[in-house]
Amino acid sequence: MTFHQDIGGTRHTFADLKTLLAKASPERSGDHLAGLAASSAEERVAARLALADLPLTTFLREAVVPYEEDEVTRLIADTHDAQAFQPVASLTVGEFRDWLLSDAADSAALKNLAPGVTPEMAAAVSKLMRNQDLIAVARKARVVSAFRTTLGLPGRLGIRVQPNHPYDDAKGIAASLLDGLLYGCGDAVIGINPASDSIPTTIRLLDMLEEFRTRYDIPVQSCILAHVTNTMEAIRRGAPVDLTFQSVAGTEAANRSFGIDLEMLAEAHAATLALKRGTVGDNCMYFETGQGSALSADAHHGVDQQTIEARAYAVARQFKPLLVNTVVGFIGPEYLYDGKQILRAGLEDHFCGKLLGLPMGVDVCYTNHAEADQDDMDTLLTLLGVAGVNFVMGVPGADDIMLNYQSTSYHDALYIRSVLGLRPAPEFEQWLHKMSILDEAGRVRPALENAGGAGALLTYAEGAHHG
Template sequence: MKLKTSLFGNVYSFRDVKDVLAKANEEKSGDVLAGIAAQNTVERVAAKVVLADMTLENLRKNPVVPYEIDDVTRADQDALDIEVFQKIKSLTVGEFREFLLSADEADIAAIRPGLTAEMIAGVAKLMSNMDLVCASAKMHVTATCNTTIGRAGTLSARLQPNHATDNISGIMASLMEGLSYGVGDAVIGLNPAVDSIGSVAAVLTEFKNFMNKWKIPTQNCVLSHVTTQMKILEKNAAPMDLMFQSLAGSEIASRAFGINVKLMDEAYAMMKERKSSLGPNFMYFETGQGSELSSDGHHGADQLVMEARCYAFAKRYNPFLVNTVVGFIGPEYLYDGRQMIRAGLEDHFMGKLTGLSMGVDVCYTNHMKADQNDLENLAMMLTLADCNYIMGIPGGDDVMLMYQTTSYHDAAALRKIGHKKTIAEFDQRMEELGIFKNGQLTEKAGDPSIFMV
């Protein structure tokens, strides 16, 4: 395996596979903060040249965190389909890129079981933004909870009616407004301000009662810590269609979230037995580049590779939803709109290539060098890339999490310009309620009084 190359009369040498991967990454402020980024553009190009000539077997044999010390590495490597891997292991990363851009959807799906996170991250580093969109648009990953997400021609949205104090009336007002814009087919999911059994159970119950009363075909979820949700299931305290947890790409970083693979295995088994949803996919995960560095659990690896490892972790549980909260952590990890856009396209591509029902929280924090135009640019690119779902927040301004994301209006606009619809059963119900007509919003849009009877 060659770890050096010559460019413009200079020799560029790299320490190991992890070093090549880090320096081949597109510029990210988090990698600079970690001291692992390329020193300049030429070194970055040199690393990409070296990476392009590595084989997929090289990447499989050199995980960025050793198998012996990390449960995420073990989950990824142990899930590998050896028979599929044997067919593709001699491909260079450059050849793998060419395959993904030229192959059809069925051929790409056939090789997924033979991939590890490092292979997926490696090929993403060789792709332009347009490459990422083109390859992603060919991959459709469906999943079924109460309804089925991810079918071609759809763009779903999570209805996120967050409230600064978890006031039920305030939450439900946002929920009704969101539904009046045709948002919520992916899930009605609250980020709780109060992570207690009583509060979370009350919101789950309120969501389910509303869904039943108005015959809304979707899923309910409260994004509390997984242990809180497990206690609710133990007590049979509320109906739960989806179980949520934030994931990290290493065992050390997972500890900062209060989880590990063993705990998530237990949570999955409990949810499988006690869930209130109908289908085989009942887990919901969120990720985002940079969390491993913030918890000192990145093991000297770049944030893109660590993000790909999150998806390997998620795959273990056949989730209904996974999304990267792409600009949520802030400028320490993604400095500006350009880096945010790149990360969102990378994450979406890697999630789909992993085989996940992948969405993106197209967002940024107010102290990032980013604005609404950056957010909308990424949202439009993801629509072209056939992203499974985005978020829907009143006015795009989350009053609890204090960040900017996509609004109810954005979801409707993106569906219109992308010629997409919501999930079929949801679409039909919106037509029955007079919110949609032939898939488009009617004059009732934005009027929550529809549901105040």
């Protein structure tokens, strides 16, 4: 289908649906790199006007990546819930935006709608929205998930403790882990990106976290962010796996570049679920995504990077995860050039994920060769907090010494919880009080007052052995 839009006597023509979506996207370096971006502001406006008049049902008839060539497209089409879609089935993309911003689209309505929304619908409507629109709708779209803690509840914000180490040293990991716990962080997950891809290293780190968790009876879940095949082998060897992790993308070819497919993810989900290690829920998968991953793998099929990113959320949605995290600025300035583009992408990803019914977190981050700094990250963190993000990262000093990128720190977690009146997950909050890490008002105690149970944690860190 070809699309036309006249502006000021000039007719703009868009050859097909994926071209229309790409030309309507806010400017970003990745779309320019792929040769997909609008050539002018006028062309971008023309594309948005044409997109606004497009019936939502168009996305059920036309695929941006062919059904016959791509298992992600087949997943999207074959699992679409027509009954859930009915409340908005008669709307255009522009009318859908208006409905989402209306009082009719409350939290209950958005929850019921989620199975009827395709990723391409979510991406399309996001392209018509200002930043405040993305925030306002995402805040209404509450998605709750649970394992040993309950995440996504109103008035709560989870933090992942990310105690990475450049050579997986147990003492260095323990120090970073302790640092995070004493700041009240860790309720989303204690998640280590291993420097080594060896299965023995994965098992050693899992055993370390399990021993620490059980010794102090901490209601948290742990995860080693190894490749899914390593985690499945660790499960076969009897390792204490809480969550299985995998990076996922929005096309079959991009996922193949990660060494995965949907069948493998289904096998991993079943194996992890069978361990029955959750106490308050059974959401046992952790997925990470990021705009630009399909383009970097030359697996984007000529689709703009934000639409492809939204398609990755269909993959995640299939396996009922505890956590989905868009690592928004990690891939670099080739895909998101500066702070403005990173900020917009973070709000888009969070909005699209929530609209599709996912428990979305955001790694508010950038690489040192991007035109961005920590002030940009402060702004995005604040906006995401207002938007009701489920969790963000906690990295010592906001500087990951293994992955070599800039993220958010444990201090940043204190900031955003304080200014917005947010609290940790209820199960974890109770433990923080028991350990005297929080005072009666729910504030993190100063170090000199933090004696009780925190002293035991210090003793553990001092005695952590080298693996």
